Amino acid sequence: MILRKQYSLLIHSLILIVSACVIALIIASIPVNAQLYSNQQQIGTSPSTTIGEQTLIRMEPVKLDGRTLFMIAGMGSNDGKETASLDNRVDFIEDALYKFLKEDFNVESLRVEVHDKGDHTKIVASDNGNFKDVPLFILTPLDARVAGFTLAESSNYIATATEKALKKGWQERQTNYLEKQVKFSIILVLIGLFVSSIIWLWQHKIKQREAILREQKMECDRKITENTMSVEMDEDEEHSSGFCQKLATEQLHNRQMLDRKGLQRYLLQVTQGAIWIGIIAWILELFPYTRAWRGTVLQLPLLFGVLLLAIAAAKWSGILVDRTLEKWLRYRQNLSPEAIERWLLRANSFAPIIKSIMATLIIIIAVLFVLSQLGIPLTPILAGAGILSLAISLGSQRLIADLISGTLILIEDQYAIGDFVTLNDNSFGRVERLNLRSTALRNRQGNLITLSNSDIKQVNNLSKDWARSKLYIPVHFSANVDIAIKVLEQVIEDMKADDFWNSLIQEAEVRGVEDIDGYGFTVGVRFQTKPGIFRKVIREYRRRLKPAFDQANIRFAERPVYQSGQVNN
Structure with missing residues (x-):
């Protein structure tokens, strides 16, 4: 591992030194006017x-x-x-x-x-x-x-x-001078090929790492999709809400790593192009017949390089946003684990929007700079952009409504990427994409449902804060009521004694006899749990209740009087 790090550091240093030398030689080769010109x-x-x-x-x-x-x-x-x-x-x-x-x-x-x-x-x-x-x-x-x-x-x-x-x-113009310059040009080309081969190997290594990260991201997406498509969200531990949040966190981390590797590969490509442009300009500088072309060769690539560097800056700004959010969460020691997980989901929602805004501003500034360097007046362009923006705002009121609604959704934390929600009482699924204009849900059948934010009138978030469910237990009329209630309470205490189930249950109580008829009586049990896992808790309670009733010789009623219900908040 140490040798690998030393080798990587040596390669990085070599490329940086060569790149710095090429850039310095490009700058040094720019024609310097005579002292008379300065005066x-x-x-x-x-x-x-x-x-x-x-x-x-x-x-x-x-x-x-x-x-x-x-x-x-x-x-x-x-x-x-x-x-x-x-x-x-x-x-x-x-x-x-x-x-x-x-x-x-x-x-x-x-x-x-x-x-x-x-x-x-x-x-x-x-x-x-x-x-x-x-x-x-x-x-x-x-x-x-x-x-x-x-x-x-x-x-x-x-x-x-x-x-x-x-x-x-x-x-x-003498033969011996030209021969020497030709030999030096060949050496420059060989050096360029050597450095390019190193950069190519470096890029290949980054591509391999990107392929691994993409596989991990696809696996994470597959698990989240399976969790969404299951009829019960919390069918087992992998389908619990907490596990879904962990998957969302892992998905965010994989995306951040992919962004970083993509930026590294992009910078290597730009460096490789800059090296060859520098070598070509250097070779043109060596010969008196081609020296006048050097400025033409450098001018447009340098302006184009400004745009490439602006794109790199936009990519880097996205990474900076992710790192800032991570550091902010890391130093928020007063937050509970649930709050940190919630903030990670929110970060996964509004971070792409912040990135897109920053990237757009950087690209616009770079384009305006290039246009100014080309001698194109900026005042008419800015005036035309202002008029166009006004026309769009007047003709696209629906779009403005979407943007305002999307902003309020993010600010109020109505839902975030990774949450299970029901929108407008008819669209259920996991939030897969969220921006200022629209929301995309992946339902249980794997269909992607896209809604404009201004069309969302009602939000039922199943993954936020807590969930509550009331279970109705039908007991045979031959059983003693007090003994049946004690058995029900004892099962709750047994579950709370288990560290795993106790971490999921926030409140649990036996409400008493809810109804009575010729079949027996019905006892109500209410659970308040973490969001999205109430069914998991109820299934475990039922599993433990059956042997407890058998041991106490208590029979269930021949048919249930009520079906289990739920109340969410």
């Missing part, structure tokens, strides 16, 4: 600055091999003409840089210099070989003014950054 961003929170009502100053990045070198500025307007001009200027500069990279220049002697032209500066490239003052692009005073520099300062910085980028671009 340019200091003038405002947006890459566009308004001057007047119609004119804008826009900034766009110039990139080489997916890396931002510097920012250039241009005048924009609402008609978009100047914006297109700035985009064309960016494309022209990038094309000039890529075109120069294809030339056979001397990288050791490469120099990128600034030629001052008065109202602008020209950035040129030269080497000691075939190239001298090759024009690359032009910088304007607006480029420097927006960045907060003079034209000379901005030009010198951009020239230095361009020279470093051209040298690095040339080096990354």
Whole structure:
């Protein structure tokens, strides 16, 4: 067992370390703008600055091999003409840089210099070989003014950054560099396959555990169904109400364990997907020809990952609700065992509703966040959702009535999942599903009866608080009345002396002679028991009464005068 725990801890640690490394490398591989870009961003929170009502100053990045070198500025307007001009200027500069990279220049002697032209500066490239003052692009005073520099300062910085980028671009296009990156890519893929195989084995182990839990849950459901379908709820110990509550508790525990295992498997699947997306983005980052695609590969998966993490958070919130309820019950030492069992049944009823509400809120927040990141305005969506909600509320008054009735059923604890109830005097069964809209009962024939909560007008709960039954014993007229009553009382005392039956009986008394006729007289015996087990107590009392009457030579009347009845509360 210790070795198994150590092995599991080692595997968990390995996966967490690898996942953390991949995430850190993804974050580290996101393009970091040059210092000039940071200084340019200091003038405002947006890459566009308004001057007047119609004119804008826009900034766009110039990139080489997916890396931002510097920012250039241009005048924009609402008609978009100047914006297109700035985009064309960016494309022209990038094309000039890529075109120069294809030339056979001397990288050791490469120099990128600034030629001052008065109202602008020209950035040129030269080497000691075939190239001298090759024009690359032009910088304007607006480029420097927006960045907060003079034209000379901005030009010198951009020239230095361009020279470093051209040298690095040339080096990354050499055969030995590309071969090394290909080998490293293969290593990354092998590592990904190794980690994925470990995660797959881990998932397989969790699936096996889930299969066992499902079998246990199905067995528990089968026992509860058999208990519901029996003609007498308390035919034996397994069909008693207490045993049914224990089954409901076991069912709740199995469901919680299934939720936890499902969350673990889901997180492993998300981790596996994140690892491969990270590896693909890392490989794209290694090569200058594919580095520009890395942002496209990462953007949508990262936004989709927000939704996946929101789903995981929703699942985790459900587990948190179960744990909170369990801890609350565990520390309620002042509650009796019956009260704890009752709270477990209630928790099994309203916990799914709390989970669904929390999950819905989390998913909605995540969807709104993703939409905002995609540039979709949220105000019209929220306004439309409000109008739609109002329309639904006006057109679905029956649904609102169901929701209100379901809320009152839960708050007032009229019944809970696992209770045996009779609804509206004609629907009997065990409560199998309960939500704010409807209630589902499983009757003795195994049929599932579903009722809208607003249609439930009368509830007869056979599993709550206590039950009372009155038994009528027909005694032959030849028997002595006082002796017969003493024998009946002695049988009650014998049952109370038994610890098992004493725990089920709350009150028991012989009421006296209820009726008399030519066949004999009838003695009434009343029992008050725990809910749902009064028939079990009555059957045991009858079993003990027969030999007690035989020993006292007391005969039963030839036919009973009354049938046994019951009063429940």
